[in-house]
Amino acid sequence: MNGRAIDLAVVGGGLAGGLSALAVHRAHPEMQIALFEAGETLGGNHRWSWFGSDLDPAGAELLSLYRRTEWNQGYDVAFPGYQRTLGAGYRSLASSDFDETMRRELPPQAIRLRSRVSQLSPDGVTLESGERIAARVVVDCRDFEPSPHLRGGWQLFMGRHLRSREPHGLTRPIIMDARVHQHGAYRFVYTLPLSPDELFVEDTYYADSPELDRDALSQRIDRYCEAMGWRGETIGGETGVLPVITGGDFAAYHTGLGEPGIVRSGARAGFTHPLTSYTLPFAIANALELARHAHLPGDRIANLFDHRARDHWRATGFYRSLGRMLFDAARPEERYRVFGRFYRLREPLVERFYAGRSTAADRLRVLSGKPPVPVFAAIRALLGKGSPLVHERSQ
Template sequence: MSGQSSLDIAIVGGGLAGGLLALALQRHAPELSFALFEAGEAYGGNHRWSWFEHDLDTAGNALLAPFPKAEWTGGNDVRFPAHSRRLDSNYRSLDSRDFDAGLRKLLPQQSIRTGSKVVGLDGSGITLESGERIAARAVVDCRDAVPSEHLTGGWQVFLGQHLRTAAPHGIERPVIMDATVEQPGAYRFVYLLPLDPDEIFVEDTYYADSPELDAETLRQRIEDYVTAKGWKVEVVHEETGVLPVITGGDFEAYRASLTTPGVALAGARGGFVHPLTSYTVPIAVRNALAIAEAARNDLVSLPHLVESRAQDHWRGTAYYRLLGKMLFEAAEPSERYRVFERFYRLPEPLISRFYAARSTPLDKMRILTGKPPVSVSRAIRALLGKGAPLVQGKSP
C-alpha cells in the first residue's frame, strides 16, 4: 500500500521493537503521522516472544492487551539433573503471526508498509529499494541486531516446533528449562509451552560458543525427546533463531558503527536486549512507551533520547554480562547447566527480577554468594580475558 510522501516519524524494521513503537504512537501520540516499514511481507518475522506476568507494569500490559496471547496460570517448571522446581510466576507468549495480524488491525492502514525494504536512511527521511523517497521529521531504526566485532560473547541457538499430539500430552504449565537432556558441548535445554491439551510448542535451545545452527540435528533431538515422552506428533509450524549472548565489548564503538547522524537507533540493533537471557518483551515495551511519550513533545531530540537510554541500559545490564562471561568462559561447555541449576535454587522474587533485568544490589550479591558452580581459577581467567567477538562464522 502506498504511504504518505512526508511523515512525522518513519519506523524502519517491523519486528517487536518497531511494531510496539508504532502501536504506542497510535495510542499515545495520535496527532503524529507515522509508518512502519518492513522488508518482509509480515511484521514480526517468524518468532515467538514470551515473558512472565509481572515483567510488565500497568501501561505495559495495556500496550500488549489487544494481541491474542497464550496465557497460563499455575506457574511454571524448571528441571535439572539434581534439582526440579515449580515456580509461581505465570507466563505469557505471543506468536509473531498474531503480532502481525494485530498490528494490521490496530494501526492506520496508511501506516502499514510491509514489503518495503529501506536501502537508505538519514535524519530527514528514508529511501526504499523501489527508489521512493519519503521525508520524515524523525527516523527510528528498529531493524534486527547484527553480528559485531565490537561486542563479545556467545550464542543462543534454537529450533522450535509447534506440534499437534495424537492424544493429550499431559503438560499442564510451561517448562521454562528442561535441562535433564544430553549436554552436547553446550548448555542445552528443552522449552515446553502447552498451547492446548493436544498442541504443544517444543524448542531445543543451546548456549553455544558457535552460531552454527544444524537444523536437522535439532529436529532429530526434538523427535527423540517427544518419542521418549510417548507422544505421536505432527509438525504444525517451525521457527529457528540465532541470538547473541553479550558478555562485553566496546558499546560506544558498536553503536557508532551502526548509527546514522540524526537517526534514533533502537530495538535489538541498538542494544536493547537482556544480554544473558535474550528476553526482549519488557525492554521493548518500556522503550516503545518512552519514545512515544517523548515524541509528543520533541521529535528533534529523539536520537539523543534513545542514545541516552541505550547507554543507561548498557550500564544497567553490566552485571548480566558478567554472569554471561562466567557462563561462556569459566564453565566447561557440558557443565554450563550447573550455573542455571544453582541459580534456580534461589528465592523466586530474585529470579523474577533477573528476567525483567531489574535485579537489586542485594539480588546481585545473593547470586554470587556461596559455592560457585565454576572453578575459581577459570573464573579469574574469564574475568581477565577479552572474550570471543560476536561475529557469525567465527568460532572463539
C-alpha cells in the first residue's frame, strides 16, 4: 500500500465484507482493494444457508465461486401433529470454504488478517497498530451491535458438525423440527445432511434474552441425536446470538453508526431479514450494487447505500410486525404455533417470505384466518414497542 490511497477499504471480513470485496474485484480488477479482518480467517466460524429461490441469476453466479453443499430434493419441516416436505432447493456454505475461496479469488495483498480497525472515516481507516490507510471509498461491514434505538428479541443457536459411525440415512435438510421441548422459547432443531456420514445439527431458540447456556444446549443436542439414532464424533461446531428486530427508530439508529460519507452494508447497517435474521440475499444484492457503482466518489456511494438501508427498513416492516406478534403476543412455549400455521400456506408464499419479497397478497394471506395467537394479545403486540435490543452478548 506504500502510502498511496487505495480505491476501496472494506472493514469486516465476514459474509457482507467478503462478498463486497470479491464482487468489486471481479468487476474492476484494476482497482486496489483491501479487506480488513480482525480475526485469523475470513468468515469466522459460521455456516450460511439459503434457498435456491432466494437469489437472482447474478447472485447465484457470484456464489457459484464458493464450494457449497446443495440439496435439490426439497426439505422437511415438522411441528407437533404436522409434517411437510417442500420442494425448494437448499444451499449451505461453511466459513472454511468461504475463507478458501476468498484467498483464491482475491490478490494476496488485498487480504489483511489480524488487522483490527480502530477508526473509520470517509477517506480511510486507522488500525489498532496505528497504521493509517487512505482510501477513496470506505465500506463498513462489521457485525451488528445492540442498540437502544432498536426493539426485538434474540435468536440463539448452537450447531454441531457430527461424523456418524454409520450412514445416517437422511437425504433432505430438516429446516425446522419443533417437536421438541420448547424450554421457554420458540425452539426447533435444524439438520443438514452434509454427506452420507456427516450431519450439521443446530439447536435454535427465539428467546427474550441473549443468554446462551452452552452446556444446556450441548446436552439437548445429545438427546436429540440419540432420539434420531445418530451416533458418532463431533468434528466442529458453532454458537451464535443474532438480533430479531421487531421495531425501533431506524433513523436514530442509523445516525448513531458514525459520521456520514462511509458506505455501510451488512447486518450493522440493518440489511437483515427482521424475523429470520437471514443476511445472505441482502449481502449478495449489496455486493453487486457496490460493484456497479464502485467508480463513483465515496460520498455518493455512501448516500446511495443510506437510501438502500432506509428503503430496506420500510420494505421489511411486515416482518417486524410478525416478530412483535411472535415475541409479545404468544406465550414462549407456544410460539411454535406461529411458524406451524405459516408452514401450512402455499409454497411460493413461503419462498417469497424467506427471500424478503412477500407481496401484498402474501401479507394478507398470512394475517387472514384464525390467528395462532390470542386476538387481543396480537393487537397489543402490534401497538406496542417491544423490548430494547440493548442486552450484552453472551461470551
